[in-house]
Amino acid sequence: xNVRHLYLHLPFCASRCGYCAFVVEVxxxxxxxxxxEAVLAELDLERPRLGPLETVYMGGGTPTLMRPSRIAxxxxxxxxxxxxxxxxxxxxxxxxxxxxxxxxxxxxxxxxLSFGGQSxxxxxxxxxxxxxxxxxxxxxxxxxxxLGFPSVSLDMLFGVPGQTRDDLERDLAEVVRxxxxxxxxYELELKPGSALAARGATLDEDFAEDAxxxxxxxxxxxxxxWYETANFAWPGHECRHSLAYWTARDYLxxxxxxxxxxxxxxxxxxxxxxxxxxxxGRGEAPARSREDLDEDTxxxxxxxxxxxxxxxxxxxxxxxxxxxxxxARLADLGLVENGGGTVTLTRDGRFVQNTILNELMxxx
Amino acid sequence: MDQxxxxxxxxxxxxxxxxxxxxxxxxxxTKAVSEREMRSQVLDSMDLERERGITIxxxxxxxxxxxxxxRTYQLNLIDTPGxxxxxxxxxxxxxxxxxxxxVVDASQGIQAQTxxxxxxxxxxxxxxxxxxxxxxxxxxxxxxxxxxxxxxxxDDPDRVLRxxxxxxxxxxxxxxxxxxxxxxxxxxxxxxxxxxxxDSVYDQYRGVVAFIRVVDGVFRKGDKMRxxxxxxxxxxxxxxxMAPAMTPTGELGAGETGYVVTGLKDIGDLRVGxxxxxxxxxxPEPLPGYREVKPMVFCGLFPxxxxxxxxxxxxxxxxxxxxxxxxxxxxxxxALGFGFRCGFLGLLHMDIVRERLEREYxxxxxxxTPNVEYRVTLTTGEVIxxxxxxxxxxxxxxxxIEEPYVRCTVLVPQDGVGAVMGLCQDRRGVFVTMEPIEQRxxxxxxxxxxxxxxxxxxxxxxRTAGYASLDYELMGERESPLVKLDILLAGEPVDALSMxxxxxxxxxxxxxxxxxxxxxxxxxxxxxxxxxxxxxxIIARETVKARRKDVLAKCYGGxxxxxxxxxxxxxxxxxxxKQVGRVEVPQEAFLAVLxxxxxxxxxx
Numbered sequence: 001x002n003v004r005h006l007y008l009h010l011p012f013c014a015s016r017c018g019y020c021a022f023v024v025e026v027x028x029x030x031x032x033x034x035x036x037e038a039v040l041a042e043l044d045l046e047r048p049r050l051g052p053l054e055t056v057y058m059g060g061g062t063p064t065l066m067r068p069s070r071i072a073x074x075x076x077x078x079x080x081x082x083x084x085x086x087x088x089x090x091x092x093x094x095x096x097x098x099x100x101x102x103x104x105x106x107x108x109x110x111x112x113l114s115f116g117g118q119s120x121x122x123x124x125x126x127x128x129x130x131x132x133x134x135x136x137x138x139x140x141x142x143x144x145x146x147l148g149f150p151s152v153s154l155d156m157l158f159g160v161p162g163q164t165r166d167d168l169e170r171d172l173a174e175v176v177r178x179x180x181x182x183x184x185x186y187e188l189e190l191k192p193g194s195a196l197a198a199r200g201a202t203l204d205e206d207f208a209e210d211a212x213x214x215x216x217x218x219x220x221x222x223x224x225x226w227y228e229t230a231n232f233a234w235p236g237h238e239c240r241h242s243l244a245y246w247t248a249r250d251y252l253x254x255x256x257x258x259x260x261x262x263x264x265x266x267x268x269x270x271x272x273x274x275x276x277x278x279x280x281g282r283g284e285a286p287a288r289s290r291e292d293l294d295e296d297t298x299x300x301x302x303x304x305x306x307x308x309x310x311x312x313x314x315x316x317x318x319x320x321x322x323x324x325x326x327x328a329r330l331a332d333l334g335l336v337e338n339g340g341g342t343v344t345l346t347r348d349g350r351f352v353q354n355t356i357l358n359e360l361m362x363x364x
Numbered sequence: 365m366d367q368x369x370x371x372x373x374x375x376x377x378x379x380x381x382x383x384x385x386x387x388x389x390x391x392x393x394t395k396a397v398s399e400r401e402m403r404s405q406v407l408d409s410m411d412l413e414r415e416r417g418i419t420i421x422x423x424x425x426x427x428x429x430x431x432x433x434x435r436t437y438q439l440n441l442i443d444t445p446g447x448x449x450x451x452x453x454x455x456x457x458x459x460x461x462x463x464x465x466x467v468v469d470a471s472q473g474i475q476a477q478t479x480x481x482x483x484x485x486x487x488x489x490x491x492x493x494x495x496x497x498x499x500x501x502x503x504x505x506x507x508x509x510x511x512x513x514x515x516x517x518x519d520d521p522d523r524v525l526r527x528x529x530x531x532x533x534x535x536x537x538x539x540x541x542x543x544x545x546x547x548x549x550x551x552x553x554x555x556x557x558x559x560x561x562x563d564s565v566y567d568q569y570r571g572v573v574a575f576i577r578v579v580d581g582v583f584r585k586g587d588k589m590r591x592x593x594x595x596x597x598x599x600x601x602x603x604x605x606m607a608p609a610m611t612p613t614g615e616l617g618a619g620e621t622g623y624v625v626t627g628l629k630d631i632g633d634l635r636v637g638x639x640x641x642x643x644x645x646x647x648p649e650p651l652p653g654y655r656e657v658k659p660m661v662f663c664g665l666f667p668x669x670x671x672x673x674x675x676x677x678x679x680x681x682x683x684x685x686x687x688x689x690x691x692x693x694x695x696x697x698x699a700l701g702f703g704f705r706c707g708f709l710g711l712l713h714m715d716i717v718r719e720r721l722e723r724e725y726x727x728x729x730x731x732x733t734p735n736v737e738y739r740v741t742l743t744t745g746e747v748i749x750x751x752x753x754x755x756x757x758x759x760x761x762x763x764x765i766e767e768p769y770v771r772c773t774v775l776v777p778q779d780g781v782g783a784v785m786g787l788c789q790d791r792r793g794v795f796v797t798m799e800p801i802e803q804r805x806x807x808x809x810x811x812x813x814x815x816x817x818x819x820x821x822x823x824x825x826x827r828t829a830g831y832a833s834l835d836y837e838l839m840g841e842r843e844s845p846l847v848k849l850d851i852l853l854a855g856e857p858v859d860a861l862s863m864x865x866x867x868x869x870x871x872x873x874x875x876x877x878x879x880x881x882x883x884x885x886x887x888x889x890x891x892x893x894x895x896x897x898x899x900x901x902i903i904a905r906e907t908v909k910a911r912r913k914d915v916l917a918k919c920y921g922g923x924x925x926x927x928x929x930x931x932x933x934x935x936x937x938x939x940x941x942k943q944v945g946r947v948e949v950p951q952e953a954f955l956a957v958l959x960x961x962x963x964x965x966x967x968x
Contacts, residue, residue: 007921186918209912230918245921259922266925291925301924304931308919333889351913355889357931364932 002051003262004083005244008039008074009255011061011273014096018129018199019157021191023257023271024061035255035273036070038280040077042254045285049252049262052083055241064096068104075108087111087151087240094140095132102147112151112239113144114184120174121167124160129195134174141178151237153182158211160188161201168211176222181237185215186230212351229308229350246305248298256286264298266291300361307353312342321360330356365438367619368548372440372577374457374490376482377467378475378833382497386467386529386538387425387441391608393535394427394439424460424562424575424621426605431543439542440621442562442577444481450709451837452657453563455484456637459653460562460577460621463491463546465538468513470496470504470526473802476775476833482516491546492517493525495538500528512802549579549619556647557581559616559640561591564631566685570601571627574634576616579651581642583624584615588643592650596633597643601625632688657689659707660768660838661714661817662751664695664732664860665721666703668942668951672727673702679725680704683717690717695752699858699944700730705752708734711817730942732860733957734817739766739841753862756848759899766841768813771796773835775804780828787823791815792844792866811836812844814864849874851881852895852902856945863957875904880956885949887911892947 012032013024025031056078063071071090082088089112090105097105105113119125120134132140137154144152156175158168175183187208190197216226224232228246231239244251253260256276259268269276270287279286293301299319306313321327327343330336335349335356349356377383424443430436444457458464464485468474474482485492494513496506510524525541527534551558559576567573576583583589587600602625604612616622628634636657639650667676680692691707708714714734721727738750741763750756750765772793776784784807785795793809800806811820816836824832847870851861861881865873874896881894885908892908919927941948 184918189917206909212913242920245919245924251921253921257922259924261921261924268922297928301928304927305919305924335889352889352911354914354931354934355911358935358938361931361935363935364928 003049003250003252004051004054005241005249005251006050006053006056006078006081007241007251007253007258008056008058009061009253009258009269010058010063010066011035011256012065013060013062014065014131015129016195018127018195019188019191020195021193022061025256025273028273029065031273031277032066032070034277036066036074038277039074039255041280041283042286043077045280046252046254047081050081053078053081053086054083055087055089055244056082057089057241059091061091062093062096063090064092064101068101068108071110072104072108075110079109082109089114089153089239089241091116092140093132094136097140099143099147102144102149106147106149111149112153113149114153114155114182114239115140115144115180117141117154118157119160119163119167120171121163124163124167127160127162127196128157138174138178141180145181151181153184153237153239154178154180156183156185157188158185158215159203159208161196161203163207163211165207165210168214172215172218176218182231182233182239183219183224184231185219187212225310226350227310229353243309246308248302248305261293264293264295266293297364300364303360304357304364307343307345307357310344310350312339312344315341315343322362323360326359330359365617365620367551367553369435370438370440370548370619371463371542371546372442372461372549372619372621373463373465373493373542373546374442374444374461374485375465375467376444376478376485376492377497378469378472378478381467381469381472381475381478382529383443383467386465386495386497386527386535387443389529389532389535390439390441390539391425391427393532393539394429424577424606424623425608426621427607429539429543432540433543437543438620439539440577442621450713451480451484452655452709453636454481455488455653456560456562458485458488458490459651460560461490462549463493463542465542466492466494466513466517467497468495468509470499470506470509471501473505473509473804474512474516474775476773476806476835479516479775479801479806480773480835480837486517492519493538493541493545494519494523495525495527497527497529499526500531500533508802516801551579551581551618553581553618555580555618556645557583557640557642558647558651559583560651561634561636561638561640563636564634564688566631567625570625571629572631572634574624574626574640575606575622576624576640577621578616578618580618580647582615582617583640583642585612589624589640590643590646591634592639592641592646593635593654594633594638596628598626598628598634601627631685635688657709659689659691659709659737660813661708661710661734661736662705663708663714663734664697664700664703664705664752665692665718666697666700666730666732666860666942668728668730668940670701675725676704676721676727676729679721679727680706682725683720687717689713697732697754697860699860700732700942703730707751711821728940730860730951730954732954733863735864736768736813736817738846738864740764741766750864753848753864754859756864759847764843765846766843767846769810769839769842770813770816770836771839772809772811772816774807774809774824774832775801776807776828776832777804780831781805781807783827784824784832787820787827791820792869810839812842812866813838847898849877850897851877852893852897853881853885853944853947853949854890854892855895857897858944858949860944860954861957870898871903874898877957878904878906881953882906882908884953884956885947888947890946 011025013026088110090110091114093116117137219232226232227238250262257271267288267290276286302318331338337344375383425441427439429439442457442460444454499506506526510521513524514521525537558580559578561574561576563575565573585603590597602612605622637654641647684690689709692704695703695705740750741747742761743763774784788809793811796808798807845867846864847867849863849865849870850857878894878896891910894906895902896904941950
């Protein structure tokens with residue numbers, strides 16, 4: 001096996017945000033060392049699958065709650081596995097780090113920081129239960145760049161209940177002003193199980209449509225490259241780890257709730273830090289749910305993922321769609337462009353990807 | 365069999381007032397079924413009947429009862445449907461009896477439906493034995509309701525039996541009253557044979573089985589019988605009684621009730637209400653009271669998946685084997701493709717047929733707005749029947765349109781009177797009378813049947829917190845100023861959404877309907893105009909905006925399978941849509957039409 005992309009899940013959080021339905025552990029800091037040991041033990045178990053790692057991504061949770069010392073220890077252990085020029089990303093919450101912490105991460109070999117900003121408007125940060133102030137978000141990005149991190153990314157949200165068009169314009173202006181190298185701008189999803197959903201929040205479809213179009217327009221105007229559905233980057237700052245997902249490459253995920261896809265098999269580690277730690281303490285793999293991906297499913301996933309990117313999808317690589325004749329119809333509607341052996345979504349098409357995918361495929 | 369030892373009776377009761385439970389108890393007490401065999405509510409054997417707690421087909425069960433006078437009687441219980449749609453079947457069941465048990469819930473009292481069926485029984489000269497059921501319930505008010513029941517049938521309140529079919533208390537008294545109070549049959553055992561067909565079913569192996577009440581003479585196995593209305597001659601392949609399973613007896617004599625197996629393939633050949641006689645010695649006159657059952661409500665049924673058209677045809681054919689009142693003929697809709705225009709006895713009948721088609725035959729169906737049959741006189745003097753809005757000729761060719769009216773009887777507590785009258789006024793009702801019955805008001809209105817087939821019954825229930833009960837009977841046609849309301853999607857008229865409405869309601873209904881449709885039709889790849897028009901003139905418009913985005917969920921390593929499932933769900937949702945021209949229309953859109961009566965009256 002030759003897996004080149006590694007995800008590490010670091011689940012600890014100070015509190016759960018209102019929109020969050022991820023696998024996180026609130027508090028429980030005394031278990032951080034034990035958890036780290038367990039993740040390293042799982043890494044040892046899975047090591048035979050790994051080739052030289054081109055990308056590593058530490059997500060959460062709030063990875064920065066692991067403190068720089070533990071992250072440094074992790075990166076150090078990964079060192080021998082890393083390929084030359086590997087991308088090593090850590091997700092960070094602006095309120096959990098300071099200059100010293102950022103220096104420590106840089107020194108440890110982290111090449112890319114992904115900050116959870118979500119908004120610069122205080123009332124929206126409150127609505128999302130975010131702990132950072134707008135100023136902390138701003139400073140985190142600026143410090144990180146000042147310190148010389150090769151790439152700094154900022155996560156933003158739109159469609160937050162209570163968000164106005166003016167709020168969105170202010171957020172856009174702020175992002176363009178502080179110039180992160182990379183921006184992920186997602187629509188808020190009301191996931192069942194999140195506190196926002198439980199509070200009965202609703203989303204405004206009309207607002208969200210306008211907001212999405214406006215975000216793309218404004219960021220492109222500022223020179224960002226809309227390289228994936230919800231991701232924007234300065235040239236050369238595309239997230240290589242995410243690109244691995246979108247080009248359907250194999251990846252290994254370690255830690256609670258982490259998902260791996262290797263050789264047509266996908267598995268997900270069960271949530272629950274205690275059981276995870278206990279299993280690996282016994283030298284066993286953690287509890288996992290497994291999904292076998294047949295060739296049709298893999299072919300369809302290649303289309304589903306590949307069409308998220310602005311680069312042409314190579315049909316010879318992906319395999320034919322279930323309904324090849326739909327391509328001509330979609331081209332007539334101005335939604336796709338058919339090149340010689342490639343398919344690219346037009347700007348209009350990129351906004352209605354799901355509809356297009358369901359035109360192309362019989363089932364999922 | 366000595367006719368003096370025979371009693372034929374029915375049970376008249378409102379839904380849930382305990383008819384089936386009492387019937388079960390009678391079977392138990394007379395040991396017709398052992399307790400072990402006792403499936404709850406033996407008589408209601410169709411699944412749907414059991415689920416809805418209603419009886420659709422009438423049946424007859426024979427039990428033997430040894431009374432306190434020491435003699436053993438043959439009791440034939442002829443079950444009756446309990447819903448207004450099936451009132452003709454009720455009247456035929458009653459015609460096969462000399463007596464009826466009137467079962468009334470001791471806490472709820474008489475309901476409109478009970479009233480209607482009781483009048484039918486009184487008109488048919490039946491001896492009525494009144495029974496208050498559920499006296500064990502805390503809310504029971506036996507004294508109050510006994511007086512009301514006695515008033516209704518002109519009897520003494522003391523003669524009203526008080527029972528609990530659930531516990532079995534008083535059931536023997538009921539059996540005694542049947543023997544004592546109800547007269548035996550009085551046909552001529554030696555006359556030319558005559559029997560009333562009060563129900564028939566189709567059996568896959570034995571053909572049509574007719575349930576009959578022999579009035580005069582005797583029928584034997586092997587006899588050549590003639591159905592006097594249809595003129596058809598058929599052999600009695602087997603004759604017997606339901607005890608409660610089919611039990612061959614070889615013959616049925618005057619006064620007896622049982623079944624005849626015919627081997628016929630078409631249930632329409634032996635119609636409920638027809639008279640059987642012997643082909644060799646035919647009776648000169650049929651029994652009175654036969655009439656052809658005519659459907660009152662029509663709608664188009666279309667398969668969601670047009671490939672299922674042949675399956676829908678097969679299913680309708682099979683259902684018709686057992687339901688002579690179900691009519692259907694092929695219909696082509698520009699919007700919905702190939703389907704069938706079906707005629708039903710009423711709304712419940714329509715619901716039941718639809719549900720059976722979907723459940724038993726695994727079909728996904730689209731039903732168009734139900735409508736009634738209009739009589740249209742053309743300027744040429746020709747008169748045509750219009751059963752679908754698309755059949756309505758251009759207004760310039762129409763001299764006049766007549767629509768069926770019904771006389772509606774509603775029973776409601778005093779504080780619901782305003783709500784009921786408001787509803788009836790909204791629906792073009794003409795007030796007839798109002799009088800108190802027990803502690804309630806009986807309100808009578810004449811209403812266009814078309815107004816009832818929308819959501820009248822649901823509205824009646826919701827506006828009176830469920831306390832109102834309804835009965836109606838057809839009373840002929842009246843001329844009305846009616847127009848065809850067309851609905852256009854993306855500029856194209858959708859025939860399946862058009863409807864015939866009163867001129868004065870057209871504007872409001874059109875407006876409400878396009879609003880409803882705008883809310884029901886999902887965003888498409890392009891903007892969709894939803895318009896209502898009368899005679900080509902647009903009277904209301906709404907717009908379903910184009911879908912501009914649908915993709916925003918993030919999609920990283922842990923999201924891929926979830927995203928696939930989301931796409932699959934969206935695909936499933938799309939499959940349930942019907943492509944109408946360029947527009948994908950969900951099933952609910954076709955039902956939106958049903959709910960617009962609500963807004964049309966301007967009241968909630």
